[in-house]
Each structure stands twice: as structure tokens, then as C-alpha cells.
Amino acid sequence: MQRPDAAPIVLGYEWMVGATTVATLTAAKAFARIDSIRIGALVDDEEQGGPAVAEDFERLATVMPSVLARSDDAYVWRSRDAAGCEFRAIDGTAITASGFSSIDIAGLAAVTGGRDITFAIGTGISSSRRAGGAKSTEILIELTGIDAANAPFRSRHAVFHPGGAAPLTAIGVSMLIERLTGLDGNPATKPGLYFPYQVLDHAAYLARLEQDGGKLMTLPLA
Template sequence: MSFDPILLLGGSGAIGRQTVRALRATYPDVPLLIGGRELAKAQKAAAEIGCAQGVAIDAAAEDLGLGEQKVSAVVVLYKDHSLAALRFAQSRGVPHLSISSGVFEIAPEIARFMNAPDAAAIVLGYEWLVGATTVPALHLARSFSQVHDIRIGALVDEQDVGGPAVAADFEHLSHLMPRALTRRDGDYIWREGDEMKAVFSALDGSEIAATGFSSIDVVGLASATGARNVQFDLGMGISSSRRKGGAFSTEILIELAGLDPSGQTLHSRHAVVHPGGAAPLTGMGIALLLERLVGLDGKPPVAPGLYFPYQVLDASHYLTRLAEEGGQVINL
């Protein structure tokens, strides 16, 4: 089966290259358009990737400067303040996935969807590492009859710096997001001041100083499970693998508390680990989303709608792919 190219805006960066790597691992012949403001840079990246074309993007143009070029999906790997790519995707009736907005600034995208709900699928890919928290957490929540509390601790190794686009996104979010969206006793609150400070244990038991982070994971997990307490904390330091003398990795600590099927108290603690760091895990999530959005796997593409990543991704398939990449979900 042949497909129109997938347009990757910002595809020449670190996350873009990891997305291509993950996508091509299963679909080596899928055509790609690597879009950027600088044509030469996009063309160079496309040549290195293979089976790809570099194109210059004009965000001021309704067609992004692509003319009649057909695409099967649009992926935005940087903060698109103008929503030019979303408008383009809706006008072409193709799925749209972006990964860089904060939970506090998604109203423009929701408004676009509400005014054209039947145009195509739109995925708000702002979950931490694009599904790496929510997919395992909701899979683990199946052991509970009721989930009362969810606490997430994401550890980024200080050597896992990513590319310039990642740095720009974090600077943007840090500047505009001084408080942390949290669910406490059934209410959504914004932690601030000393309440932003937190500590969680890494995979090896080391205590990690962390700060509350307004990840959209909070509202997704609260809505999906009914948990009355959901908290997300982000820490930067030395990952457990590097503390043991190896290379850095990325860690996500997931704690769930509630009741088991018999009504007894149940508490679990797991770690999601990827040996390559944050970028490969992010790229894997994007690739698996594209597989479903476009229908690369031969199944019907995702219907028009507004989605969290975990609503598109199949947990069993995700966890199998994670294991194939050397990642793990470890019971602590």
C-alpha cells in the first residue's frame, strides 16, 4: 500500500531524527517531508535520512508554501505559536500531532477543533515524552478496582540535554508556567511557592529534588481513572544507570494507590526506563501514533476527533515496542 508523505516540521532536530529512526524501524519505505524555515538545512537532513525530501515552510502561507503537495499527516516538533500547521492539516483533512504546548495554552487548538470537528484527527501530544507516562500508568491501573492517588516523578539526566528546539520549548514553558497544575482531593489546584518543591526516589533509591510540573498527564490520568489526587514532579540530576557507571537513561516513576478488585488497599510503584534517554522514547511514541493516525499498519486510520496520545496508542503494542528498544517497566 502506498501513502502520501508524512510532513515533519522540525524534522531535522534531535526529536525529529529519533522519530524517523523509530518509524523507519517498522516502515522503512514510508515517504517523508522534512520541513523547516531553512531549505538547505531541511534538504541536508532529508538526504541523510533517505526516502525523504527537504522542503521550505512558509508559515504565513495557507498552504505552508507546499502548493499542491499531498501529505498523509502533519507532525509539529516545536511550538507553533501561529497554529499554521494545524490550519493546514485541517484544510487538507489529514491528522495533526504536536508535542510542545503547555497545558495552559491549548485553548487555541481546542477552538480550531471545535470549529471543524470532522476535519481530521488532532492529537494533543503534550504528555510527558508523548505517552511514556500515561500508557504504562493506565495499563498498571487495570489491577485496581479504584485508583485514588497517582504520583509521577520524571527524572531527566543532566547530560540528556536534547537539541536546541527542546531547550527553547522548556525555556518557553518555564517562563510562562510558574505554577504546577495538580489534582488534590478532587479539586484542580495550582501549586506554587514551597508547594512546588518535591522529592521522589529514583530507580536505585536515590532521592531526587524535584519541582511540580504542569503536565497535561495530570488531567488525562485524573479523567481516565477518576483519581482524586494526581501530582507530577520533574527532577533533573544523575539517572540511576549513570550513577552505576553506565550511560544516562530516562526514568519515569509511577506510584498508584487505591483498592484492588476485592476492595483491599493496594499500592504499586513502577519505573519506566529507556536506556537511550528522553529523545528516543519521545520519537518512539510519535512513530507509534503516526502508525495509527495514517493507518500504516493496515488498520483503518483514526477517525476525526480530539485525542490524548493514550487514547490512540494500544498499551500492549506500546510496551512490546518499548521492550524491543531495550526499555522496561520495572516493578519496584
């Protein structure tokens, strides 16, 4: 704030550093109006987070007993019990989840105008491991609103990466560094304060995701 023209700074605290917002905003293009967004992140219980991650989550649970959400066009704080929910994994398995104060909520509300937006995290067996494979990470996205014909419309999607949370996070971090510094062949990003989805090229991000074995999927409605 003292020197806003010094450098570009990205708030990378979005879930998986842009994976959630880039995928959600891509799926939202099919809508003329977004009314609600429900995001559920499934972390495989074999995913080995480092000590800093464990400490950070413990700190958040202690100092932030309430959970941020968007409800009826207003930001609200819900108790952790009230913020709990259930979502379905890629393979349809029901996952019990806890509400999470993700900065994705603020960015998605600003771009889509969605009146109701929630974010929850569930820990368990990922769909790939349940099918006999290796662990993976999943981000489930449910959108409701109005389509171009002014009819009620709903869609369901998932971001999937076969390597788990770490490599998916690394894609966002590496692409942001490329974009900020101009290593992607384009002019370096101008000084300012950004969310990842404002800096990343969405099509390029999804292409890199597929090159790395992941994908943005469209799922049947539950």
C-alpha cells in the same frame, strides 16, 4: 473546532508522548479504585535537549509561575515552591524535583478518577549512569487505592529507556503516525481530538518499548 471532521489531531504534549499515561493506566489495572497518582520524571543531566526545548521550559517558568495538580478531587494551582517534592529513582536514590504542569494529569484524572495526582521533574544522574553505564531516562509512578478485595493497595513502577528521552519520545511519535494513517495495518484513525493513550494500543506500545531496549518495571515499595 471549525472543522472537527477534517482530521485526527493528537495532543502530544504528554510526557514522552504517551509513555507516562500508557504505563500508568497499565499499572492501574491491578486496582479496583485509584486514589492517588504520583509521577516523577528523572532527566539525566547529560541529556542534551535542543534550543527549542530550553526556550520552551524557560517560557513556561516565566508565564506559568504556578503548577497544575489534582488535589481532593479538584484541579488546583500550586506555587512552584509548594509543588516541589522528592521521589526515588529506580535504584532508590532520592531525587529532588520541581512540580510540572503536565497534561498527563488531566488525562489520568479523567480515566482513573484519581482524587490526587501530581507530576514532578528532577534532573540528575540516572540510575544506569550511577551504576557505571550510559545515561537513560526514567519515569517513576506511584499508585495508591483499593484492590479487588476492597483492601488498601499501593504499587510502584518505572518506565525505563536506556537511550534517554529522545528515543522514548520517538517511539510515541512514530507509533502515533502509524496509527493515525493506518500504516500499522488497521483502519486509519477517525477525525477527532485525542490524547496519545486514546490512540495507541497499550500492549503494542509496551512491546515496542521492550523491542527498543526499554521496559515497564514493577519496583519495591519505598
